[in-house]
Amino acid sequence: MTIDKSKIKKIVLAYSGGLDTSVIIPWLKENYDNPEIIAVSANVGQGDELDGLEEKAKNSGASKLVVLDLTDEYVNDYIMPCLKADAKYEGYLLGTSNARPLIAKGLAEVAIKEGADAIAHGATGKGNDQVRFELGIKHFLPDMPIIAPWREWELKSREDEIEYAAAHHVPLRITKETNYSKDKNLWHLSHEGLDLEDPSLEPSYEKPGFLEEGVSPIDAPDEPTYISLTFAKGLPVALNGQQLTPKEIVLALNKLGGENGIGILDLVEDRLVGMKSRGVYETPGGTILYFAHEYLETLTLDKEVQHEKAKLAITYGELVYDGKWFTPLKAALDAFVDQTQEAVNGTVKLKLYKGNIIKAGASSEDSLYSPELATFDASDYDQAEAGGFIDLFGLPISVQARLDAKKGNK
Template sequence: MQKQYKKVVLAYSGGLDTSVIIPWLKEHYGCEVIAVAANVGQGDFELEGLEEKAIKTGASKCYIEDLTKEFVEDFIVPTLKAGAVYEGKYLLGTSFARPIIAKRLVEIAKKEGADAIVHGCTGKGNDQVRFELTIKAFAPTMDIIAPWRFWELDSREKEIAYAEEHNIPLKINRETNYSKDKNLWHLSHEGLDLEDPANEPLYDQILEMGVTPEKAPDVPTYVTIGFDKGTPVSVDGVKMTPVEILTKLNELGGANGVGIVDMVENRLVGMKSRGVYETPGGSILYFAHQSLEEICLDKETQHYKMQMAIKFSELVYNGLWYTPLREAMSAFVDSTQQTVTGEVKLKLYKGNIMNAGMTSPYSLYSEEIATFGEDNVYDQADSAGFINLFGLPLKVKALLDEKKIK
């Protein structure tokens, strides 16, 4: 017998999945549905009319929570400082947006006395894991309903047909039915022609945050980003909040065709998935931050941090944000960032990001030591002894090999 619920809280975006879930829940459970939409910087277009739409399709109320500041400062910035990039390409735009949304869902579910939390993630995707692990972290006994695992609407085409039958307004149709996720950090595109890796993306049709490199200006754009202990604090000398900085860099990066990634990634659930990501401002920040670390971190710390960044990216991708390991890694990262302060000047040109100079009061770079000219601080004769000791294991093995040959 199907378990019944009196009141549920739904993670609501107004997209295809969550639009049809409200009437579907009422049909199958007869329960009160409270919609919760999270503003993580996706823009007014996606949030416009959301509350009215939720109520019209059957929700008893709709929360629209502005989480943008917390999202940028508590999720994006720590991941940026860690230098975490999943599989060398993906800047984790959807991944670190899910935990903050799920945490707020739990808070509202407890406030409203809900029996369960509902999400519209598919059984093939990563988001189901990210949502549910966070829910378990903050409400371990809360029931979770995931209709995609068992309902009859087992394709996006069937969902659209259901929406049409129930007069549910959609901002997509069968021809523009890409699966998208947008926030202040990025915009992702999946589905349709992108499901075949042999197809070149229809960039002119799908890009929303910027233009292709071919359509970018024929003259470069210069921008200077200031950091304080690894956190971005200014653009072109003007102090800004992280939200303002990201908004500004999205504009500059998008206009110059920066941050477009086409990749086939390994999903947590085992399959490979092809997606196109737009991350203009984020790509600029990653490039600038890594460049500043090159002069501010010592070799051993820099190299170890690079190794750790791979694991950090996997934790974020896999929905393990609220875990002791991620928190411990962030503590290590914060320790390394104490001297990552300074300014990085970049040149943006037709999809490219190039260094145009950087300075830091904590720079470990010494022109006097590194120079090819005459200097009085480095005795080049010292290198002979260093090489003899560094190469001693090779020499010992070579001598042993010679004895074996004889």
């Protein structure tokens, strides 16, 4: 869509207060005939990153800052569906991916309320987030012009942005030496850039300030931490016997997991745009929840459902990663997943120790595991019946062998 800049009088900007969006405000004012900029920050659990944003946004040229508190909606309607689906992308627990459609929804709602002429974002032309934001916006506002400065401006690097910010008196919290590209919410924290762009280098886990959600497994306690998680229809409902909301459980597990060095992932992934990229993810609570949920499913799902669900989890993860949250296939998969979770009820015990999650037992009234059948001791199972089963199960092999022998192939 070609944008007629003369018609753009009011722009809603996805604003984090980070390097990209801090620079974008003065750039939009300069390059779009001084439009009104309404900065929108979505609170998805990034904590103190929201501190001082209103003053910063206004000092950078925005008319106001709108803060959307989306934490409960994020956990209940975006994180939990991914957990129930066991959805991952190449091992990554979708911490940035599953937040973008919700933020896009919030941007669209503010744009409608404010009567905006365009929506802008700070995602780069190399990355995945440009797709996630824009597909989400198109779902709610298919005809809304979308401005992506990284696809227009002359700035070529984050160093160029820092220099531009300095020239335009835009305050930053980073320097060229601490210029990791980070994305933080209550589910995860990602790190990209600088030394991480060389896969041959080990991340600086023990360097003060690198890890923010926890400690390196090397620095974790020498004694294990035992926990129990209770699920109802695939959703976490209690931690160590205490009834809590899903958000409260995620936050509590972030602390416990972080203290024990859980959930650090060094990943070279395949971006949607075609290139490989390397990053480090911290997802302490999420890693524990996924582990516990998958563990419980081994007890409560039958083989065919469990195997088919594992296949569809890959598709589900790819849809989320690619920004296709608001699609018919995603809705259909949600219906399938919800059906599978009816029996995912029970309690899982885990031992957390120096970056490891160790199974410590699981129980469920919906368990399909039968000790009476599986025991090596005497049981009602008639082992003699296995012979007939094997004859039928192996019948195609026997038929092929006889044919080979008849043709002289053996």
